[in-house]
Amino acid sequence: MLSEESFNRLVLVEIGAAIATALLLLFITAPYGRHARQGWGVMIPAKWAWLVMEMPASLGFLALYFLGSRAFQAVPLIFCAIWQLHYLQRTFVYPVLQRGLGRPWPLLVALSGFSFQCLNGFVNARWISERGSYDLDWLWSPQFLVGVFLFLVGFWINMQSDAILRRLRQPGDSSYHIPSGGMYRWVSCPNYFGEILEWTGWAVMTWSLPGLAFALYTIANLGPRALAHHRWYQKEFSDYPAQRKALIPFLI
Ligand SMILES: NC(=O)c1ccc[n+]([C@@H]2O[C@H](COP(=O)([O-])OP(=O)(O)OC[C@H]3O[C@@H](n4cnc5c(N)ncnc54)[C@H](OP(=O)(O)O)[C@@H]3O)[C@@H](O)[C@H]2O)c1
Numbered sequence: 001m002l003s004e005e006s007f008n009r010l011v012l013v014e015i016g017a018a019i020a021t022a023l024l025l026l027f028i029t030a031p032y033g034r035h036a037r038q039g040w041g042v043m044i045p046a047k048w049a050w051l052v053m054e055m056p057a058s059l060g061f062l063a064l065y066f067l068g069s070r071a072f073q074a075v076p077l078i079f080c081a082i083w084q085l086h087y088l089q090r091t092f093v094y095p096v097l098q099r100g101l102g103r104p105w106p107l108l109v110a111l112s113g114f115s116f117q118c119l120n121g122f123v124n125a126r127w128i129s130e131r132g133s134y135d136l137d138w139l140w141s142p143q144f145l146v147g148v149f150l151f152l153v154g155f156w157i158n159m160q161s162d163a164i165l166r167r168l169r170q171p172g173d174s175s176y177h178i179p180s181g182g183m184y185r186w187v188s189c190p191n192y193f194g195e196i197l198e199w200t201g202w203a204v205m206t207w208s209l210p211g212l213a214f215a216l217y218t219i220a221n222l223g224p225r226a227l228a229h230h231r232w233y234q235k236e237f238s239d240y241p242a243q244r245k246a247l248i249p250f251l252i
Contacts, residue, residue, distance in 0.1 A: 053113035068129025147205025154197025
């Protein structure tokens with residue numbers, strides 16, 4: 001299929017995308033959700049945006065994974081299950097569970113998410129089922145154990161935090177309220193904190209450049225957005241908890 005050189009070039013493109021995203025988001029807040037605004041072209045319902053964006057990371061990933069020559073080895077299969085634990089939930093369950101109407105998304109943002117996930121799904125699926133090599137001993141390596149721990153803790157925080165947000169709205173409601181409970185005691189965006197932990201865990205458990213590229217992209221994407229959400233809460237709610245940080249408890 002692809003030469004090693006071309007594959008590595010694709011991973012470098014993803015790392016470049018992470019750097020470009022971080023720089024861009026320092027000046028422009030991605031125009032979806034509470035930061036949605038006019039002038040970004042055609043808008044689509046949020047539920048459809050999630051389905052479009054995450055399809056390459058769930059079903060696309062799965063198809064590519066099973067094209068790999070190591071697809072039926074134990075460690076790659078465990079990696080695949082861990083990845084899909086997140087992405088089958090995000091693509092097919094998360095949008096359905098949303099209670100409120102949600103702000104419509106610019107098609108442009110959904111398509112840029114889709115393009116990124118094509119690249120990201122490709123390099124990560126190909127890595128674990130074809131290019132990377134993991135024997136059974138890897139399951140006892142510090143990288144695997146620490147990585148899985150980080151991933152599962154992050155997954156739990158992400159799910160819990162998204163569920164708290166969901167319960168803030170009644171069906172048909174699209175207004176915003178101050179979230180509380182769970183890790184909202186400490187930060188404005190624990191769902192993003194959990195997501196960053198998950199993909200950092202993925203990078204550690206796979207000990208791979210594609211994994212690192214995805215972790216960097218997640219930080220580049222969600223870090224600036226957490227700061228923007230935090231400033232927005234402080235501006236909109238005069239009674240917003242003063243000690244709450246944006247993303248990392250007690251720090252940022
Ligand atoms: N890996 C990545 O790079 C990446 C990128 C983006 C998102 N994600 C993940 O995808 C999930 C959703 O991301 P997001 O950016 O949409 O998160 P978000 O801004 O926290 O919003 C999540 C949902 O909760 C609603 N909501 C948020 N704050 C609320 C409040 N104070 N009161 C009532 N409802 C509220 C939002 O409604 P509105 O839509 O109406 O604002 C939206 O439906 C998160 O788990 C995130 O980690 C991952």
